[in-house]
Amino acid sequence: MIRIEQVSPTDLHLRTLIQALDKDLQQRYDEENIYTIDLDHPDAFHTTFMVAYIDDTPVGCGAIRPLDTDSVELKRFFVDSTYRRQGIAGNMLQALEQKAIEQGCHFVRLETGAEQFEATAFYERNGYYRIPVFADYEDDGISLCYEKKLDLDK
Template sequence: MDISLKEVDFRNPDLLHLITKLDQYLYEIYPADEVFGVDFSDPRIAEIIFVIAYDSDVPVGCGAIRRVDHDVVELKRFFVEVDYRKRGIAGKILRYLEERAINLNYGVIRLETGAPQSESIYFYKKHGYTEIERYGEYVACESSLCYEKQLSSSEDL
C-alpha cells in the first residue's frame, strides 16, 4: 500500500465522492440538524484546504482545515474509507493538516465529533486533542463533543 496525499480544489470529484460517503454515514447516526458539513456554495469555500489520501490512484480518505480566526483552524470533513481504516492513513492526513496549519502560523486546531463516533474520539485523544466546551455552530447541539490541540513546531508533532 503506497499512500500519497494531495491537496485538491473543493470541486475535485474524488473529494466530493468521499464527502458524500462521509455524509451518508453521519446521516445514519445523527439527526439531520446535527450534521455539520461544509457549505460548498459559500464564497469562502476556496479558502478551505482540502487533502485526499490516495492508495495508488484510488481515493481512500480526506480531510480539511478552515480558518476560524487569526489563531485557530478547524478540522473538517475528516474521513477514511472503512476498508482502509487502522492502517495509519488517518494519522497521515491529520499530521499533514496540522503541519499545514503550523506553516500558516495557526496556534490551535479544533474539531467537533459526537459520542456515537467512539473510534474518532479515541483517535483524536491519542493524537493529543483534549475536550473543550462546545464552540461556534455547535454550542446548542447536545450531541456535539469538541476538542482542540495546541500547535507548536513541527518537531512536536
C-alpha cells in the same frame, strides 16, 4: 503507499468522499446534527482540503478552515471503512496539522459527535483534549469539541 494531496473544493474525489462521510453520519444522527460544508460557496476556497490515496484510489479526506488568526477547525475528516487501520488517518491528520503550522496557527479545534467513539479515541491518541463546545455546536446537545496545541517548531 499512502499519498496525500491538497485539492480544490471542486475536486471530484473530495466530493465523492464527503458524500460517503455524509451517508455514514446520516446513519448515526438526525439531519440537524450533521454539519456539512457547502463546497460550492466561495468561502470554501478559504479552506484547505486534502485527499488521501492508496495507489490511485481516493480513500480519505479532511480539511482545515480558519477560525481566527491563531486557530483552524478540522472539518470533513473521513477514511473509507475499507481502508481504516492502515495509518491513513494519522498521516492525513499530520499533513493537515502541518498546513495549519504553515499558516501560523497555534491550535487545531474540531467537533465530533458523541456517537463517534472511534473518532474520539483517535483524536485523544493524537494529542487532542476536550474543550467546551464552541461556535455553531453550542446548542447541539451531542457535540464533543477537542483542541490540540501545535508545536510550531516542527
